[in-house]
Amino acid sequence: MSRSAHVVALVVPGLLVAAGVITVVIRYARHPSHRRRFRDAFRDRRAVAIGALVGVVLFAVALADRGDLMSAAVPALAIGATVAAVLGKVRRPDGHAPDVERQL
């Protein structure tokens, strides 16, 4: 592969990812509702526990496979958090966890 192709392979994905990161940071900084919705997604304790369990299992398997801490941690964290968020949304689409509602 040519040198210019190498540059393109690094720069284009880098710019797109940077655009995504900056967009998220700006949206969360400017809109308090985004921050609230983010917190609400992880308020269901049971969903978070299941997500954490999935993440820990994936992390342990990946760590045992290659021993590379960072390569094991990032997907385990992302998949575990996604599982927790999806389960939280399924259990409480309005964002209120059962224990919060009980207190109300």
Place this chain on the structure above:
Amino acid sequence: MIGASGDGQAVRPPSGASSVIRIDGPSSPTWYRFPLDLPVGASASLAADGSVVIDEFGGPVGSFAPPWAKDAIGRSLPTHFSLSGSPAAGYVLSQEVQISGAAFPVLADPHYTWGWISGTVYFNRAETLKGAASAAFIAAIGAFAPPPFDVLLVVSAGSYAMIAGWVVADNRCLEIKSGGAAYEYSGGYCR
């Protein structure tokens, strides 16, 4: 036909992974046989492109990429797979390497490339490059997803994009384990 010029021994039989053949001299065997340890109900077939496809439950679950062989100075040598056997009796995968005029040692690698049997997805260089661009695009678009999926998409797709980008720049290829962890590899399917 198998063993016409003598059966060789591989370093390790393929059981859902890579198996490197090392041919040390012109008097070495040119046919190398590997009994395939497939699940009950699975079948194997030779595809037109020279690869071997493993089918189960009515669809492909894995494959051996078209074989390659290189001599000591990096020249590609003619090589191909042949397949014998049946679902009931079991299959034997054979690889012939034509070693006339080769510089020794010669290396060949019948590489299992895809499917949940091995739990690893291997990408070649072009696929790795496309994967980097696709993951970066998903990271950019994912920033507009509703919270918290915007953060999750940007972090996960962004990390894959950056890893794939570094792998391409390093002239290597991307492999993703079934648990989601991404690594780089070279040789075999990485062409």
